[in-house]
Amino acid sequence: MLATAMAAVVLPDEGLERESDDCTPAHRGNSLILHIAHDGALGYRARMFDERKEVGNATHHPHIDDAIRWYGRHAPVTGVQAFRIWYGGWCAGTYSLAQLEQTADDIAERLLVLAVVAR
Numbered sequence: 001m002l003a004t005a006m007a008a009v010v011l012p013d014e015g016l017e018r019e020s021d022d023c024t025p026a027h028r029g030n031s032l033i034l035h036i037a038h039d040g041a042l043g044y045r046a047r048m049f050d051e052r053k054e055v056g057n058a059t060h061h062p063h064i065d066d067a068i069r070w071y072g073r074h075a076p077v078t079g080v081q082a083f084r085i086w087y088g089g090w091c092a093g094t095y096s097l098a099q100l101e102q103t104a105d106d107i108a109e110r111l112l113v114l115a116v117v118a119r
Helices: 002-007 064-074 097-102 104-117
Strands: 031-038 044-050 053-061 082-087 090-096
Touching: 031 064, 044 064, 053 064, 064 082, 064 097, 064 104, 082 097, 082 104, 090 097, 090 104, 097 104
Parallel strands: 031 082
Antiparallel strands: 031 044, 044 053, 082 090
């Protein structure tokens, strides 16, 4: 599990580029960035970005997997087919809306492992 999770890590400052790296802008297609951050007693705050520009309003969720699943079900921006998921400075990859809804627990676990182990 850890080796699989580590393969999705992107370190933009180190200039790493891999053909299989689906966290880079070149692989974005009709996707947005979904940035999830711990927000104290409120749980987790999720915000969407089109590269550097925030899109829409932030949402709050009790758990990371709840945020991921919500965006998979609701797709709040017309035409978006996928999200690149970021948490704690790490990207878990790009996922279709169906994958977000169906594998939210696995994506959340990958993000938490990356945030803890890779520090």
